[in-house]
Amino acid sequence: MIHVTNLTKRYAGRTAVDEISFDVGRGEIVGFLGPNGAGKSTTLRMLTCYLSATEGRASVAGFDIFKDSIKVRKRVGYMPENVPLYLDMRVKEYLQFRARLKGMGYRESRAATDEAMDTCGLTDVQRKMINTLSKGYRQRVGLADALVNKPDLLVLDEPTNGLDPNQIRQVRDLIRQLGERHTILISTHILHEVEMTCGRVIILDKGQIKASDTPQNLVRRLRALGTVSVQVKGSPEAAMKEIEAMTGVRSVKHTITRQDWARIEIETEANTEICEEIFQIAVAKKWKLRELVQKTASLEDAFVNLTINKKEKKSDD
Amino acid sequence: MRAFTIIFWKELRSFFLSPLAYVVMALFTMLSGFLFVNMVKAMTANVNPQSLVFNLFSSGWFWMGFFILFPLITMRLFAEERKMGTLEGLFTAPVRTSEVVLAKFASTVVAYLVLILPMFLFFPIFKSLTGETAAFNDGALWGSFLGLLLVGILNIAIGVFASSLTQNQLIAAMLTFVGVMLHYMFGYLHHMSALPQSEFTAGLTYFSTVEHMQTLSDGLIDTRPMIYYLSFSAMLLALTHHVLEYRKWQA
Ligand SMILES: Nc1ncnc2c1ncn2[C@@H]1O[C@H](COP(=O)(O)OP(=O)(O)O)[C@@H](O)[C@H]1O
Ligand SMILES: [Mg+2]
Numbered sequence: 001m002i003h004v005t006n007l008t009k010r011y012a013g014r015t016a017v018d019e020i021s022f023d024v025g026r027g028e029i030v031g032f033l034g035p036n037g038a039g040k041s042t043t044l045r046m047l048t049c050y051l052s053a054t055e056g057r058a059s060v061a062g063f064d065i066f067k068d069s070i071k072v073r074k075r076v077g078y079m080p081e082n083v084p085l086y087l088d089m090r091v092k093e094y095l096q097f098r099a100r101l102k103g104m105g106y107r108e109s110r111a112a113t114d115e116a117m118d119t120c121g122l123t124d125v126q127r128k129m130i131n132t133l134s135k136g137y138r139q140r141v142g143l144a145d146a147l148v149n150k151p152d153l154l155v156l157d158e159p160t161n162g163l164d165p166n167q168i169r170q171v172r173d174l175i176r177q178l179g180e181r182h183t184i185l186i187s188t189h190i191l192h193e194v195e196m197t198c199g200r201v202i203i204l205d206k207g208q209i210k211a212s213d214t215p216q217n218l219v220r221r222l223r224a225l226g227t228v229s230v231q232v233k234g235s236p237e238a239a240m241k242e243i244e245a246m247t248g249v250r251s252v253k254h255t256i257t258r259q260d261w262a263r264i265e266i267e268t269e270a271n272t273e274i275c276e277e278i279f280q281i282a283v284a285k286k287w288k289l290r291e292l293v294q295k296t297a298s299l300e301d302a303f304v305n306l307t308i309n310k311k312e313k314k315s316d317d
Numbered sequence: 318m319r320a321f322t323i324i325f326w327k328e329l330r331s332f333f334l335s336p337l338a339y340v341v342m343a344l345f346t347m348l349s350g351f352l353f354v355n356m357v358k359a360m361t362a363n364v365n366p367q368s369l370v371f372n373l374f375s376s377g378w379f380w381m382g383f384f385i386l387f388p389l390i391t392m393r394l395f396a397e398e399r400k401m402g403t404l405e406g407l408f409t410a411p412v413r414t415s416e417v418v419l420a421k422f423a424s425t426v427v428a429y430l431v432l433i434l435p436m437f438l439f440f441p442i443f444k445s446l447t448g449e450t451a452a453f454n455d456g457a458l459w460g461s462f463l464g465l466l467l468v469g470i471l472n473i474a475i476g477v478f479a480s481s482l483t484q485n486q487l488i489a490a491m492l493t494f495v496g497v498m499l500h501y502m503f504g505y506l507h508h509m510s511a512l513p514q515s516e517f518t519a520g521l522t523y524f525s526t527v528e529h530m531q532t533l534s535d536g537l538i539d540t541r542p543m544i545y546y547l548s549f550s551a552m553l554l555a556l557t558h559h560v561l562e563y564r565k566w567q568a
Contacts, residue, residue: 045405050409080405084402084405084406086401102410102411145406
């Protein structure tokens with residue numbers, strides 16, 4: 001559906017997107033994840049033909065974004081960041097205008113507008129002026145706008161930005177629902193979002209792709225360190241010694257003691273399972289054990305690892 | 318063509334749903350009504366060889382109204398869309414930049430004609446009320462209508478261009494004001510006695526809006542100024558197209 005090779009965008013000397021290449025297959029929901037300023041919006045704007053690439057090429061639904069821009073735009077439903085809308089129009093009127101602008105006939109556009117309003121839960125507010133709507137509803141109008149002409153691909157730039165938790169959940173559910181029928185490319189700086197909605201994540205930082213995989217694989221593959229937490233009764237020193245001697249353990253430290261219970265945090269190498277071993281030793285040595293938890297790294301850890309650490313490392317050397 | 322029609326109606330609709338349209342219409346009608354009355358009074362008091370139409374459209378006061386009218390009706394066209402970000406939705410829809418420019422331009426020309434319509438009605442109303450036939454003839458009226466259409470087209474093209482340059486409506490309005498005024502002033506250059514009479518000064522009459530209006534409001538139709546207004550406007554619209562396309566490359 002999307003095929004990108006060495007796409008680059010430079011703004012007045014600074015490179016916002018730096019030779020990125022990726023593909024998105026039909027039916028996929030792909031999340032574009034990165035901190036602010038990573039170049040997510042710039043990439044999406046190039047794919048939707050709002051900006052021209054400085055270098056590289058890309059095609060959407062088989063059409064070159066530069067040479068066949070009109071054909072690409074016919075097949076893409078785009079919701080820009082911050083959802084700009086004509087505030088002086090009514091919801092239904094706006095959607096119908098957009099449907100017609102995207103090439104639908106009058107009758108067709110009416111039916112499509114009703115369907116889009118139904119999908120996005122806008123039927124009740126169809127006669128309201130857009131400037132009287134809450135942010136959550138405007139977001140839905142933006143979504144309805146993107147999908148009104150039944151495009152092959154939906155491109156959504158930070159669709160839950162600025163919403164309250166309830167609205168976020170609603171929009172997310174809506175996106176997941178849309179994923180059953182559309183290919184979706186969604187950008188966000190919120191990790192939860194991709195974990196919950198996307199089949200694949202592309203992590204972007206400083207205009208470069210740092211990783212591209214399923215959220216689960218990414219966590220597994222990128223989990224630099226696993227953490228195990230143990231609570232033992234009494235003095236932790238003996239237990240710490242035993243644990244330090246195990247294979248795959250990188251560091252052991254005693255964090256707090258509360259009412260005789262000492263908590264020990266253990267860092268292990270990637271993909272190392274030591275809980276069973278600790279349990280067996282505990283049984284053998286008759287430690288009193290209250291907690292034994294393997295903490296799995298979240299996508300958040302992977303993300304922080306990929307973006308923040310790299311930055312620090314770079315500035316170090 | 319499809320997108321042109323859709324944007325044309327959308328623009329026209331949003332213009333006439335805004336209070337600005339009626340404020341501008343009221344102001345302009347008041348100004349020209351005031352002038353009309355004064356002109357009639359003056360012509361009653363003194364013998365005047367020119368027609369009422371000719372006198373009205375030769376008045377500097379009348380043209381002053383234009384310096385305000387055009388910035389007001391063109392400033393939002395592109396500047397507002399840029400500011401609000403709706404330009405992004407517009408240009409990621411399958412529409413050609415040229416269609417957008419032409420649709421916004423054409424809808425503003427139509428809006429302009431509606432705005433000046435009340436002023437034009439003064440003439441037939443005056444005629445039917447007073448039964449006066451000598452004040453002006455129909456040729457003069459139609460001629461001056463054509464003149465105002467041409468001048469309007471050019472000034473709106475100036476405004477469209479100015480609005481594409483910035484996201485600030487106030488700046489767009491000021492640029493248009495200056496543009497419209499400069500063009501008007503330029504038309505007086507050949508009157509300046511300091512300039513030696515030459516082919517050059519004769520050439521300057523090409524820019525003289527007032528002179529064109531005077532010819533037209535005598536009922537004489539000269540195609541040379543028509544070509545001048547239309548080609549100058551086309552050039553400004555082409556520049557607007559260029560500005561909007563260039564945006565893609567730098568942003
Ligand atoms: N119109 C622009 N002109 C100049 N620089 C820009 C422009 N838009 C974005 N940038 C810069 O490009 C980089 C990427 O921006 P953007 O794509 O908006 O990031 P994101 O959407 O990931 O937050 C940022 O450093 C930003 O400052
Ligand atoms: Mg962004």
